[in-house]
Amino acid sequence: MAGQPRLFDLPDAPEPWELAAEADLLTAEIVLPLPTPTTFHYLVPDALRDLIRPGQRVKVPFGRGDQLKVGFVVAVGSPPPAARRLKSIDALIDREPLIAGDMLELTKWISERYLGSWGQVLDSVIPAGVKKQAGTREIRCFQLAEGALEKAASLKLPARQRAVLEVLQEADGPVPVDQLEAAAQCGTSPIHALRDKKLIVPVRQRRSTMTEEYTPAARTADLILNPDQQTALDAILEPLQAPRHETILLHGVTGSGKTEIYIRAIREVVSYGRQAIVLVPEISLTPQTIRRFGSRFSSLAVLHSHLSDAERHWHWQRIASGEVEVVIGARSAVFAPTPHLGIIVLDEEHETTFKQNATPRYHAREVARERARRAGVPLVLGSATPTLESFDRAQRGLDRLIEMPNRVEQRPLPPVVIVDTRNDALVPRGHSIGRALKHSIERSINEGGQVILFLNLRGYSPVLWCLKCNEGVKCPDCDISLTWHRDRGKLLCHSCDFEMPPPERCPSCGQPGQKYLGAGTQKLEQEVRSKFPDARIVRMDSDAMRKPGSHDEALERFRKGEIDILLGTQMIAKGLDFPNVTLVGVIDADSMLHQPDLRAAERTFQLIAQVAGRTGRGEKAGRVIVQTMSPDDAVIQLAAEHDYLGFAKRELAQRREHHAPPATNLARVIVRGPREDLVRAEIRKIVETLKETAKGRGDDLRILGPAPAPILRLKKLFRYHCQLSAPTIEQILEWWRAAEARFSLPDEVELTIDVDPLDLR
Ligand SMILES: Nc1ncnc2c1ncn2[C@@H]1O[C@H](COP(=O)(O)OP(=O)(O)OP(=O)(O)O)[C@@H](O)[C@H]1O
Numbered sequence: 001m002a003g004q005p006r007l008f009d010l011p012d013a014p015e016p017w018e019l020a021a022e023a024d025l026l027t028a029e030i031v032l033p034l035p036t037p038t039t040f041h042y043l044v045p046d047a048l049r050d051l052i053r054p055g056q057r058v059k060v061p062f063g064r065g066d067q068l069k070v071g072f073v074v075a076v077g078s079p080p081p082a083a084r085r086l087k088s089i090d091a092l093i094d095r096e097p098l099i100a101g102d103m104l105e106l107t108k109w110i111s112e113r114y115l116g117s118w119g120q121v122l123d124s125v126i127p128a129g130v131k132k133q134a135g136t137r138e139i140r141c142f143q144l145a146e147g148a149l150e151k152a153a154s155l156k157l158p159a160r161q162r163a164v165l166e167v168l169q170e171a172d173g174p175v176p177v178d179q180l181e182a183a184a185q186c187g188t189s190p191i192h193a194l195r196d197k198k199l200i201v202p203v204r205q206r207r208s209t210m211t212e213e214y215t216p217a218a219r220t221a222d223l224i225l226n227p228d229q230q231t232a233l234d235a236i237l238e239p240l241q242a243p244r245h246e247t248i249l250l251h252g253v254t255g256s257g258k259t260e261i262y263i264r265a266i267r268e269v270v271s272y273g274r275q276a277i278v279l280v281p282e283i284s285l286t287p288q289t290i291r292r293f294g295s296r297f298s299s300l301a302v303l304h305s306h307l308s309d310a311e312r313h314w315h316w317q318r319i320a321s322g323e324v325e326v327v328i329g330a331r332s333a334v335f336a337p338t339p340h341l342g343i344i345v346l347d348e349e350h351e352t353t354f355k356q357n358a359t360p361r362y363h364a365r366e367v368a369r370e371r372a373r374r375a376g377v378p379l380v381l382g383s384a385t386p387t388l389e390s391f392d393r394a395q396r397g398l399d400r401l402i403e404m405p406n407r408v409e410q411r412p413l414p415p416v417v418i419v420d421t422r423n424d425a426l427v428p429r430g431h432s433i434g435r436a437l438k439h440s441i442e443r444s445i446n447e448g449g450q451v452i453l454f455l456n457l458r459g460y461s462p463v464l465w466c467l468k469c470n471e472g473v474k475c476p477d478c479d480i481s482l483t484w485h486r487d488r489g490k491l492l493c494h495s496c497d498f499e500m501p502p503p504e505r506c507p508s509c510g511q512p513g514q515k516y517l518g519a520g521t522q523k524l525e526q527e528v529r530s531k532f533p534d535a536r537i538v539r540m541d542s543d544a545m546r547k548p549g550s551h552d553e554a555l556e557r558f559r560k561g562e563i564d565i566l567l568g569t570q571m572i573a574k575g576l577d578f579p580n581v582t583l584v585g586v587i588d589a590d591s592m593l594h595q596p597d598l599r600a601a602e603r604t605f606q607l608i609a610q611v612a613g614r615t616g617r618g619e620k621a622g623r624v625i626v627q628t629m630s631p632d633d634a635v636i637q638l639a640a641e642h643d644y645l646g647f648a649k650r651e652l653a654q655r656r657e658h659h660a661p662p663a664t665n666l667a668r669v670i671v672r673g674p675r676e677d678l679v680r681a682e683i684r685k686i687v688e689t690l691k692e693t694a695k696g697r698g699d700d701l702r703i704l705g706p707a708p709a710p711i712l713r714l715k716k717l718f719r720y721h722c723q724l725s726a727p728t729i730e731q732i733l734e735w736w737r738a739a740e741a742r743f744s745l746p747d748e749v750e751l752t753i754d755v756d757p758l759d760l761r
């Protein structure tokens with residue numbers, strides 16, 4: 001800020017009496033959900049003076065036509081020095097602020113860090129159910145008027161009216177009419193009489209209509225920590241007790257007992273009267289974790305994606321009141337309105353679902369880091385396979401690294417056997433399960449163990465191949481092969497909602513003779529059933545687990561031993577802890593490896609290590625079979641050796657060489673629209689502007705592209721992209737802001753900027 005402008009600098013300076021009048025004006029600074037970084041000042045009408053606070057929504061006239069728009073109040077104060085002729089706020093929407101001051105500041109930070117508009121961030125951060133006050137109802141109540149009791153003492157009142165006054169005196173606050181009638185054993189007339197005498201006054205209050213009571217799970221005792229766990233816990237307790245902010249990366253192999261450490265650290269936080277937020281990848285996928293927390297803490301709020309608006313609002317209020325000790329939730333739970341935050345834990349730190357794939361494109365880990373920093377509390381990141389971003393930070397001493405290289409009770413990590421499917425007797429003939437894996441499954445089941453089979457592809461066949469065109473049948477709206485879902489008799493696009501019955505002739509050349517290629521989980525299920533007719537089998541993927549609760553139910557049956565083989569997509573790779581699993585089979589390690597993505601190797605390593613981690617967790621030993629056509633690939637070999645450090649070292653060197661994260665920072669610009677020529681022309685202009693703006697900002701700003709996006713057409717729109725890279729994120733942000741002001745896009749073309757992109761398709 002340049003300081004207060006002096007009076008004579010103003011084009012037409014107000015007369016002194018105008019200024020005096022302005023001194024008494026109250027204005028509010030408002031952000032609107034528009035794609036602009038600007039805030040707007042409005043006059044606060046007298047009627048709202050005592051009611052208006054930051055965090056509330058208001059309706060304000062906007063633009064030439066004074067169209068009413070909804071915005072958030074972010075500050076209240078005297079008019080800004082240079083402001084002239086301000087418009088007035090039209091109406092106040094919320095009685096109470098929807099968001100506290102510190103969280104307002106955090107949303108502002110997000111809008112800056114991820115190049116979004118503050119208004120849009122605010123709008124998306126506050127759940128719809130909270131805005132609507134879903135699940136609450138306005139109730140007519142009565143309370144005592146001021147001095148009512150003294151006044152009543154000098155009056156002769158009928159017994160019923162006295163009874164009403166007594167009830168209100170005892171209640172010490174507003175009482176709903178029906179409750180008042182019941183407690184005073186009267187009808188409405190004594191109440192109305194008292195109101196007419198001005199002894200009681202009506203008030204409206206919002207009450208929850210939710211009756212759901214939280215039933216705590218059966219309590220279980222704490223485990224005795226082993227020395228590794230104790231060391232890790234001590235490292236977390238130190239900043240916790242100080243208290244100060246520190247980010248701790250807990251790199252512990254699968255089954256090293258990380259959850260128990262979180263629980264102990266949170267126990268400490270709760271003993272200070274503070275609250276904890278635990279972020280997990282996708283809540284409906286981790287019922288076990290929730291149950292574990294539920295059995296250790298008396299008040300829990302679980303924020304999962306199946307909540308109704310009313311339930312979400314109810315939880316939000318419980319959390320804001322401070323009564324909830326632990327909030328567990330997916331990505332957006334990082335915004336839980338805990339009044340006295342004590343710690344944030346982010347489990348399975350490597351999961352990509354922590355990054356939001358729509359505006360605002362924030363990463364929950366970075367938001368958690370910023371929130372924890374502002375609150376002066378620790379952030380704990382846990383994973384057996386940390387992202388290279390987090391591992392690199394820790395190695396450079398920016399965050400604290402704690403290693404837990406061993407499983408609890410000295411259990412060994414399972415041996416991993418790599419099977420080369422090129423020489424298998426079955427796989428080249430179209431089977432998904434090769435000979436070695438088949439024998440291992442038989443042996444495991446005969447010995448009373450359970451089996452997990454992993455294939456990261458849902459549907460029956462991923463491709464319907466035309467032998468004439470030598471091409472798969474694609475979605476008419478996307479550049480993506482349609483997947484055959486035999487159970488529904490349809491070809492589906494996994495990107496949009498398109499579906500169609502399988503065509504008898506190739507839609508592109510009109511010739512018959514098409515072939516289904518490859519196998520998804522549905523085909524795998526069929527093969528497993530025919531190979532192991534006596535086994536009890538369950539398939540777990542988003543098609544099979546569509547009903548809320550079905551996932552939890554299937555896992556419960558697996559835990560009880562009612563299922564022999566659990567097969568599925570990455571849904572089964574996450575955090576499951578079943579002691580009787582003696583075999584894990586990875587059907588196809590290559591599909592992930594050959595993706596055109598800078599993180600393909602990292603994802604392959606993570607997935608193999610994580611699925612492998614589901615076995616050997618109990619008394620029985622476990623083993624893992626990885627089927628691949630690239631048995632010599634270094635990544636697959638390092639995963640088989642459980643060598644995270646070796647992998648990280650190798651991959652970090654490669655990223656450095658290719659100027660890829662974490663050696664550099666990226667932002668991806670995507671331009672899309674219905675006309676390819678327009679989109680291409682616009683991305684070229686944008687790149688030109690970016691190149692010009694980069695001049696004089698140092699030679700380490702780089703721009704890649706423009707180029708067609710790997711999926712050129714998606715949901716009917718053509719997509720082109722480019723990538724900005726720079727040594728620091730601040731450089732990227734400043735560069736973009738300087739260039740952005742100079743873009744002017746035609747209406748049919750949309751632009752998205754994705755800071756720290758994870759999805760590069
Ligand atoms: N100190 C301990 N003594 C005995 N058992 C323990 C101890 N700590 C944890 N366990 C048990 O070890 C198992 C693995 O622990 P946990 O699930 O916390 O591992 P994790 O590190 O989170 O693994 P993953 O990364 O695979 O999810 C659990 O069944 C847990 O109850």
Ligand SMILES: [Zn+2]
Pocket residue numbers: 475476477478480493494495496497498715
């Ligand atoms: Zn599609």
